[in-house]
Amino acid sequence: MDHLISKYNTPVPRYTSYPPANFFHDNFAESQFWEAITHSNTQEPNHLSFYIHIPFCKRMCYYCGCNSFPMQQEQEVREYRDAIKREINLVCEKISPGRKISQIHFGGGSPTAIPLSYIKEINSLLLQKFECIDNPEIAIECHPGYMDEHDFELLADAGFNRISIGIQDFNNAVLKACNRKAPQVPIDRIVTALRNRNIHINFDFIYGLPLQTTESFEETIQQAIALSPDRLVTFSYAHVPHIFPRQKLLERNPLPQDELKSNIYENAQKLLLHAGYIQVGIDHFVKQNDELSIARQNHTLHRNFQGYCTRRTTGQVYAFGATAISQLTSAYTQNTKSINEYIETINKGHIPVKKGYALSQEEQILREVITDLMCNNRINWQEIADRVKLSVAEVKSATTYDEKKLQEFADDGITEWSEQEIRMKQKGSPFVRNVAASLDKLLLQSDKTFSKPI
Numbered sequence: 001m002d003h004l005i006s007k008y009n010t011p012v013p014r015y016t017s018y019p020p021a022n023f024f025h026d027n028f029a030e031s032q033f034w035e036a037i038t039h040s041n042t043q044e045p046n047h048l049s050f051y052i053h054i055p056f057c058k059r060m061c062y063y064c065g066c067n068s069f070p071m072q073q074e075q076e077v078r079e080y081r082d083a084i085k086r087e088i089n090l091v092c093e094k095i096s097p098g099r100k101i102s103q104i105h106f107g108g109g110s111p112t113a114i115p116l117s118y119i120k121e122i123n124s125l126l127l128q129k130f131e132c133i134d135n136p137e138i139a140i141e142c143h144p145g146y147m148d149e150h151d152f153e154l155l156a157d158a159g160f161n162r163i164s165i166g167i168q169d170f171n172n173a174v175l176k177a178c179n180r181k182a183p184q185v186p187i188d189r190i191v192t193a194l195r196n197r198n199i200h201i202n203f204d205f206i207y208g209l210p211l212q213t214t215e216s217f218e219e220t221i222q223q224a225i226a227l228s229p230d231r232l233v234t235f236s237y238a239h240v241p242h243i244f245p246r247q248k249l250l251e252r253n254p255l256p257q258d259e260l261k262s263n264i265y266e267n268a269q270k271l272l273l274h275a276g277y278i279q280v281g282i283d284h285f286v287k288q289n290d291e292l293s294i295a296r297q298n299h300t301l302h303r304n305f306q307g308y309c310t311r312r313t314t315g316q317v318y319a320f321g322a323t324a325i326s327q328l329t330s331a332y333t334q335n336t337k338s339i340n341e342y343i344e345t346i347n348k349g350h351i352p353v354k355k356g357y358a359l360s361q362e363e364q365i366l367r368e369v370i371t372d373l374m375c376n377n378r379i380n381w382q383e384i385a386d387r388v389k390l391s392v393a394e395v396k397s398a399t400t401y402d403e404k405k406l407q408e409f410a411d412d413g414i415t416e417w418s419e420q421e422i423r424m425k426q427k428g429s430p431f432v433r434n435v436a437a438s439l440d441k442l443l444l445q446s447d448k449t450f451s452k453p454i
Helices: 002-008 030-040 074-092 116-129 149-157 172-177 187-196 214-227 245-252 258-274 291-297 339-347 361-376 381-388 392-397 403-411 426-438 441-445
Strands: 048-054 101-108 132-142 162-168 200-207 231-236 278-280 284-286 301-304 307-310 316-320 325-327 331-335 353-358 378-380 415-417 421-424
Touching: 002 258, 002 426, 030 331, 030 353, 048 116, 048 325, 074 116, 074 316, 074 339, 101 116, 116 132, 116 149, 132 149, 149 187, 162 187, 187 200, 187 214, 200 214, 200 258, 214 258, 231 258, 258 278, 258 284, 278 291, 284 291, 291 301, 291 307, 301 361, 361 378, 361 381, 361 392, 361 426, 361 441, 378 381, 381 392, 403 415, 403 426, 421 426
Parallel strands: 048 101, 048 316, 101 132, 132 162, 162 200, 200 231
Antiparallel strands: 231 284, 278 284, 301 307, 316 325, 325 331, 331 353, 378 421, 415 421
């Protein structure tokens, strides 16, 4: 494995979207946003996925690479809530009323840093606008450092049916080194409270943080397994202090280097698979009866900015709030990062679009290819050709398909391939981003900065 790390642990896109967000450009007008919204009503998928970005945090974690800001004065938080509600009203006027909600996701920042009554108001407004599909996913990310059982009860009352608990690590020394507050109450009490309300439970962890060792992270994963969450995520920490200067503060303590970081991940992976979890994508582990596990078996797993989902529940993403990214079939649009500019623009009746990207037909095809690989660990060229109503040759021509490169991956034990299909091998799963990058035409002339796979 060491020789693979040295060969392939080079910067490549994360591919949480295609094209990646750092390809978005500034000269994307509000008129283009409205044009994309109008087109989205006649494009697939027809379902609606809503994302609400709450950028506030009560304390800034040093590792954070999200668009987040220290908690503001109460008046500014109220103004931000009101602006989100106005943005929802503006955008939803242009969405066909017959469409249905499949997902709502609150992310941040720490969404639960603001009063939970504000969260309930925003969620209720969306649910009043449209009907839902059967069993929609209404989810929120939670920081357990500032919440007790009562707070989680309030979220259940507000209609949430999936809670992602940002534990990151059970080791308090690691949390302290990252400036992250430890859980306010024991996680097992939170789990009990949520289970009593039939809420689906996600645990989020990060590996590659200061002071982590293979043994210490094993203890964390063992504790998590004992609590039996429905889904568990092990995010790889990307150390890019030139992009997020606060990350430089983590260097006060030793960060795991490539080989140790790989060992931490592989050991956690073995523990979770042995405990009966099914691996989904690079970093998600789910119970065998989870809909993501079933979708993986059926090769119908999908992904958007909210994370992994099924093709049944996926929808075009309409995002609200500062820095929020809408993910439509023909375009991506991103709001301004400035909270004040966001509020001022919305109050004038405009959408504060700061960046965007209109996808060509070829890029939409390539998005299908890369999404299938990242989600299902395979590319079946005929399936994609049928989906986009083109020939296999036309689909391949949208990529930088190179048999010599594919054979090199195969020789290294990362993939197996034929003219009909590319499949990732379990040994090669950490390097799926490298395989995706080898098919990506945009990278041929790119000077963008990316993180390493491990």
